[in-house]
Amino acid sequence: MTAVYDTIGINYAALRQPDPRIAATIANALGAARTVVNVGAGTGSYEPGDREVTAVEPSIEMIRKRPATAAPAVQASADELPFDDKVFDAAMAILTIHHWPDKAKGLRELRRVTRGPIILxxxxxxQRPWLTDYLPELAALDERNMPRLDAYADWLGPVRIEPVPVPHDCTDGFLYAYWRRPEAYLDARIRSGSSSFWSIGGLDAGLSRLADDLASGEWDRRYGHLRAMDQYDAGYRLVIAD
Known part of the structure; x- marks a missing residue:
């Protein structure tokens, strides 16, 4: 079995440290669930330590990067989960669905194996965070790979959708985490922690313009108000299907 993170997960464990504030939001949504399946689990970010977690991850390289204290992991794909029906109290899938080859089938599988809430x-x-002004390819990528929010009800039935604000000092280096730290996007190592930067080409012109605007003060003239904000709605959403 091959998976995208077999190739791009080089710095993932170091750059993608779970942010405790986002972790608290996810834990709260899981409610009283004691057994949880985490699909697209990666290196174990956001897996609650006070519950019985079973991780599912297609990339063997990501599984190898999971710490010894992490939950046991099964190498499998979201659209073919190797579990019986209704064996878990809850399911979670964190910043992963855009990688699934068959999103509808994967979500049906989560519903099949779960008797309680599904947290995505x-x-x-x-949404169009400011980075897309410099790299419009990111917006096009999101439109291709990220399901529209109204699709989740078609796949899962009634859902609640809640915004997940990104803290200004977010420890998890996902794509738009550095909204108040624009200089970070000029660092190739920082960019390597987000699959989106591996998926698009032609970055040089946009990054050069960002560097010029930071040096000249143009970025601060346009977006400097963000530097005074503690958190920001960059477009991340928690989808909860009870």
Whole structure:
């Protein structure tokens, strides 16, 4: 079995440290669930330590990067979960659905194996964080890969959708985490922690313009108000299907 993170997960464990504030939001959504399946689990970010977690991850390289204290992991794909029906109290899938080859089938599988809530952390492709002004390819990528928010009810039935604000000092280096730290996007190592930067080409012109605007003060003239904010709605959403 091959998976995208077999190739791009080089710095993932170091750059994608779970943010405790986002972790608290996810834990609260899981409610009283004691057994949880985490699909697209990666290196174990956001897996609650006070519950019985079973991780599912297609990339063997990501599984190898999971710490010894992490939950046991099964190498499998979201659209073919190797579990019986209704064996878990809850399911979670964190910033992963855009990688699934068959999103509808994967979500049906989560519903099949879960008797309680399904918690998804995803991104609203209708949103346009400031980085897309420099790299419009990111917006196009989001539109191609991220399901529209109204699709989740079609797949899962009634859902609640809640915004997940990104803290200014977020420890998890996902794509738009550095909204108040624009200089970070000029660092190739920082960019390597987000699959989106591996998926698009032609970055040089946009990054050069960002560097010029930071040096000249143009970025601060346009977006400097963000530097005074503690958190920001970058478009991340928690989808909860009870």
């Amino acid at each position: 952390l995803t991104f609203d492709p209708a």
